[in-house]
Amino acid sequence: MPCIAAQFFGPEEKTLPTHTLEAIRPAPAPDSDIDPIAGNRVELQLLTTLKCNLKCTYCSLGVGEVLGSQTELKYDIDQLAAFVEKHLAGKEIYVTFYGGEPTLNQKMMQQVMRRFPEFRYQLQTNGTLLDDLPDWMLARFSNILVSIDGGEQTTDDYRGRGIWRKVIRNLGHIHERVGGTITARVTWGNPDTSFEELDELATAIEAVDYLYWQFVADEMYGGDSLEKRKAVLVRLIDKFFSRTDTLYPLVPLMGIVRNKVLPTRGRELYAGLTQCRVSTHLVNVMPNGEIFPCPDMMYAAEMKMGEIQSNWLKKSPLQPTTSMPCEGCEAFSWCRCNCMKNLYLGYVKNDERYRRNVVEPICELVKFIGREVDRHDPHGWFSRLALSVRKQITDAEIYEYVEIMP
Numbered sequence: 272m273p274c275i276a277a278q279f280f281g282p283e284e285k286t287l288p289t290h291t292l293e294a295i296r297p298a299p300a301p302d303s304d305i306d307p308i309a310g311n312r313v314e315l316q317l318l319t320t321l322k323c324n325l326k327c328t329y330c331s332l333g334v335g336e337v338l339g340s341q342t343e344l345k346y347d348i349d350q351l352a353a354f355v356e357k358h359l360a361g362k363e364i365y366v367t368f369y370g371g372e373p374t375l376n377q378k379m380m381q382q383v384m385r386r387f388p389e390f391r392y393q394l395q396t397n398g399t400l401l402d403d404l405p406d407w408m409l410a411r412f413s414n415i416l417v418s419i420d421g422g423e424q425t426t427d428d429y430r431g432r433g434i435w436r437k438v439i440r441n442l443g444h445i446h447e448r449v450g451g452t453i454t455a456r457v458t459w460g461n462p463d464t465s466f467e468e469l470d471e472l473a474t475a476i477e478a479v480d481y482l483y484w485q486f487v488a489d490e491m492y493g494g495d496s497l498e499k500r501k502a503v504l505v506r507l508i509d510k511f512f513s514r515t516d517t518l519y520p521l522v523p524l525m526g527i528v529r530n531k532v533l534p535t536r537g538r539e540l541y542a543g544l545t546q547c548r549v550s551t552h553l554v555n556v557m558p559n560g561e562i563f564p565c566p567d568m569m570y571a572a573e574m575k576m577g578e579i580q581s582n583w584l585k586k587s588p589l590q591p592t593t594s595m596p597c598e599g600c601e602a603f604s605w606c607r608c609n610c611m612k613n614l615y616l617g618y619v620k621n622d623e624r625y626r627r628n629v630v631e632p633i634c635e636l637v638k639f640i641g642r643e644v645d646r647h648d649p650h651g652w653f654s655r656l657a658l659s660v661r662k663q664i665t666d667a668e669i670y671e672y673v674e675i676m677p
């Protein structure tokens with residue numbers, strides 16, 4: 272379609288002064304390719320090291336031998352500042368310190384927090400070294416995401432003996448000093464994980480404000496394990512809808528209900544794309560300065576989207592494609608492509624085994640959650656909520672820090 276100015280003016284009008292043409296022409300349409308970051312917020316996820324002091328059996332950084340591969344930072348704080356100034360100026364920036372175990376490079380975290388005091392900060396940690404952090408740092412965290420696998424037995428089976436107690440003890444020590452919230456982040460790998468252990472994390476551990484879980488991206492969905500997980504989900508969802516005066520703080524259910532009741536909330540911060548932000552505004556910086564959208568795909572050269580030292584950034588290459596099944600899916604309006612890594616491996620790379628054993632079972636569980644939520648009439652429930660609870664469903668800051676979808 273010709274531009275509007277060309278419709279208004281024939282060739283003879285070409286001589287009109289430029290300022291007149293500019294006044295008549297509509298402003299150029301926003302072009303998301305000009306700005307690699309969609310929208311006004313950006314999450315700068317800084318991997319302080321790829322070392323870790325634990326050896327969790329399912330660690331996603333084990334893929335492509337990423338874990339432990341970089342222990343030194345290859346860029347300095349001035350290079351980071353130059354990158355921020357060139358690509359992120361004017362945006363609301365929040366930093367997530369990530370790893371490996373990020374607290375193993377506390378010096379870098381301190382440097383960044385002192386240099387950019389106006390940013391928001393989040394820490395993703397295994398929780399074992401939290402008691403080493405000084406009070407001023409704890410006070411500056413808007414959220415601390417603590418990886419834990421459920422109850423004591425489940426966690427210790429994956430992470431090593433005594434880890435659950437150590438983490439819970441550390442949380443007890445620090446939680447009064449944390450400025451923001453503490454979120455237990457559960458990778459739901461074990462099909463025998465029970466309702467009771469997730470419920471305990473969400474409600475009985477005083478230091479924990481929210482529980483977020485994600486379904487493990489590994490081949491752990493055989494036999495009756497889907498049915499076992501569904502049975503736990505039914506109970507979690509029943510409990511979620513059982514009260515209107517207080518919130519059962521399970522982030523995936525909060526986010527799914529929000530997206531169902533107020534669909535624009537699920538789209539506005541993510542340009543309608545995945546809620547984990549990898550397609551829009553997640554800038555994931557490795558210790559060597561290379562930038563990737565998804566922390567689980569830093570081994571894939573085709574995913575590289577920038578570099579700190581040479582100061583370049585392009586739009587995330589991890590975007591929906593027509594080969595992915597989402598648009599025809601019953602869950603699409605609120606799920607919005609859940610995990611782009613899974614979809615990319617399953618439907619672009621055509622890894623059939625991964626698709627069958629990981630992607631499809633997770634999608635089945637997501638769709639199951641949607642149907643269970645609908646059984647509880649989320650619109651009616653939302654309309655009966657105390658306003659303070661309603662505000663948490665609509666506006667909780669935690670949505671910016673986790674993937675929301677499971």
Ligand code: SF4
Nearest residue numbers: 597600603606608634
């Ligand atoms: S459930 Fe699976 S297929 Fe459906 S929208 Fe979500 S990611 Fe896509």
Ligand code: SF4
Nearest residue numbers: 547565567610611612
């Ligand atoms: S949910 Fe997003 S960030 Fe997490 S693995 Fe999937 S694509 Fe990557």
